[in-house]
């Protein structure tokens with residue numbers, strides 16, 4: 019029984035090792051502005067906070083909902099932080115921040131988040147039912163976009179999980195082979 023306990027402990031250790039952060043992909047932890055937030059003050063900087071340290075080669079892009087790319091200056095990686103300055107004032111609308119980074123495990127990771135800019139404009143634009151209707155339309159469109167984004171994310175994560183699962187199965191098979199080998203060796207004595 020003691021032998022079995024030892025073998026079990028060995029298997030548990032191997033399993034724990036396989037699930038260690040060395041094998042985990044680097045996802046976004048949080049950001050400023052946050053995902054799906056509404057920014058009401060002038061915004062001149064974006065900072066992304068990742069789950070782990072990322073490589074200096076990281077690239078960030080900012081796009082308006084109409085497809086226009088807004089230049090991002092001074093893209094700087096600082097351990098797990100990735101910041102950039104927005105080169106021009108942002109007009110109201112929905113924006114997408116996308117990134118292409120290499121995480122601590124050496125895997126390239128691409129993803130994106132959206133946020134809205136709804137800063138105070140002139141009084142004329144704020145008044146009247148037209149403005150209310152427009153903002154309703156805009157939020158309807160936005161939720162469609164978010165659904166599409168969510169679907170993309172699910173697909174990407176599914177692909178990531180498949181890779182992790184393959185690795186996990188490989189480690190488990192190795193563990194089982196090792197356990198059998200240990201049991202056989204001990205029986206010979």
Ligand SMILES: [Cu+2]
Nearest residue numbers: 042043123125
């Ligand atoms: Cu990875």
